[in-house]
Amino acid sequence: MRLYPAILGIAVSAALLVPPGSATAEPAEPPHPAVRDFGNGPERNEVAAGVVEGQQAQKLRLAPEAEPYGLSRDRGYPRQTQLPIPVENPADASIKLGLVPYHGIAPKLNDLQRRSDRVSAEIIGRTHQGRDLYLVTLTAPESRGQAAEQSVIRDRIENDPAGAARDRRLAARYKAPIFVNANIHGNEWEGTDAALRTIEELATSTDPQVADLMKRTRLYFNITANPDGRVNGVRQNGAGFDMNRDFVTASQPEVRAMRQVMIDTQPVAMIDLHGYVNGTLIEPTTPPHGANYEYDVFIKNTYANGLGMEAAVNGLGYTPAKDGVEPAQIPFRDSAEGWDDWPPIFTPQYAPFHGTVAAHTVEIPLRVNNADYNLPVEELRRRSAINTDVAAAAIRATYGFVQSKHDALIADQIEVFRRGAAGEPSKVVPLGIVPGFGPEDVYNTTFPRAYVITGQRSATAAARLVDHLIANDVRVERATRPFRLNGRTYPAGSYVVDMRQPKRGLANVMLEPGEDISPRVDAMYDISGWSHGLLWGATVDSVPSGPLHVSSEPVKAAAPTGSVPRTPGPLALKVTDAKEVQALNDLLTQGVAVTWTNDGRAIVPAAARQAAATVSDRYGVAFTPAGPATGTPLAPVRIAAAASADELFTLREMGFTVTPVSTAVLNAGFDWSGADVLYVSSGLSYAVLNPAARTALDAFLATGGVITRGGTGAAFNAAAGLLTATAVAGRGDANGVVRVTSPAGPVGGGSPEHSFVYSPRWFTALGAEVTVEQSYATDGPLVSGHWRPNAADGTGGPDAARGQAAVVSGRDERGAAVVLFGTEPMFRNHPKGLFPQVARALYWSAAVTGATVTTP
């Protein structure tokens, strides 16, 4: 499930119902969205990644460096791929539920391909732990030429929507694409089994209605979006990521595979199968609604298909009394707020940017995961069988909906792209467009004429952002000559995003600052603020209006950014981007004698010029002549980290050596000789350490560094007696993009003007040894997101944070170099522009105790 909003009161009471055959009541749901994710505290990201680490050991094979997957445009159907059969795994968590284990999927698909010419299976990627991802296409056979024609029409819908809208014959020739995504949360299993059942039924049916469906649609099934989680019986993938939060970032290979499917197939309708909410939860959602959708088109179709799915699910005949199954619910209709479609981090909230005009999360009803997984096998299988029926009913209703509204849905998809290409203003949805659509449902944005992306702050960051946009099928141009726009002059090579393009909604949802929606709603389901424009480290200017006279060419990939100066002598690498961190860590691993300066630069000796040239090319980083510089020698920084999975992932991605630790690990006896810096954000409590562990840690603190984040980190700082600072907590569910100011300190200096917070903190009553590295701005500080004061006493709001210290550094009396973060710079691997701040904290902390050396 998307996890539970308590506001949906209907479901809470239903969940407490005891079904027949069960001795245990359903556990009560958490009381507030802020605590819904985790049981051990009011803060997100407080779960240590120890469990995931254990699973890393089971890694099957290395994930590929490149991802050469993608659907062929011109091969006919069926494609008859002989899928490799995975090794049988008797520990697969699906088996207990009577469901198909991961290793059973490929044999089944191979068999179905033999039995039916309607079934094609393809491998579309590989998971973090190395398992194949399967896409099944179900459609009537197509010659190579017929398949190519479908591609041509699909391209025309996207690239010439005005022409496509005028073409009266187009819809009759086009097979409407439908996307069924299953099991993105690994321990919400039955979508996979329902997909396989549906494929089998449709593949072998002789019903003329089915033959008609096969002729007029293509059904695409991502059989399991999360094989790692399915096998391991957990929500996350093998890297510990919740992939239904990753669509704006696409940090995980499984998410990149789903993204590519949506780009390549351009579905008119999609459903994302989850569990467990009783009665079955079927979107559309409550407000706030994402402001970058063509929401009139979206709500009309999404509500219609939602009602159809509801009828199909209720029509199965399961009852509360007999089966413990409550009637279905539709948040848009049945709840005021708490299950929203504001952030495009979820699959059905991402798909509409690629033309999906009916997109749904569906939560099947009966819990079989977490604590319920320990129920008797019989009861689990009873529940899973019902869940599979419900998921299959949702799929059946959706393809029936597309079959009956075929031409209209294609026309609506064309209309979405047409408005984008024409640059029409964000349309205000008429009240009552569907029953219940009121003023509280109206959200709009202002599309600028263009965005200009430059390397003014960081060329590597600009290149990363451009490549990310292109990977999302957003069009980007590169200026071939200098130009003036909106009163500014830009050099040749600057990137321009012309907002008159079919997928302008996706471009804008990433590049715009976002909106402070605190005044409009009290409870949000998940994050409320994000912005690639403000948080990814590139310089992004918005051009509100006016003519766009720029001589430019389309970009397939950002231009190379690496360089090494010709002049002899030592070289400097300024660490303002994660790519520079990667390059520096690469050099350190090679044994290059790098020194770290207090202004955030790495000095590479002239003798290591060749190594510098290599990493410059590898990571696209630019070296400059060093000049005279003073610094301390730097060795590879080895981190002991009590951190969440996304932080471990991000630290490793930057090339640091990370050893996960926790209270339990330290209490069992930890060898500190392999660690230079301790990172603490979750899973470590100084107060709970046994005397031996505390003695060992204290000894480490005499020479090592400490970086902390969040509530757990602040508590550690206080308990361990590190820096003199009082941590003040903002409201626990507050999150978003904040404006910050950073003096020229070793950590904050050179940071972007914005940061990201979730459960923000600030530091007061600072001791003389403490330096403020970054402060919340005195205006705002919230730029976009949701941050209200605590309802009870008015504390913890953004006003209280104004001008307060967000990041501080200092050396405690034992000598430990310490940095405290009240912001969240590595959140879900998203705010790329903030990662180097953490890296600078680590380098400074590791280097500050070293001897000073001077480079001539």
Ligand SMILES: [Zn+2]
């Ligand atoms: Zn889910």
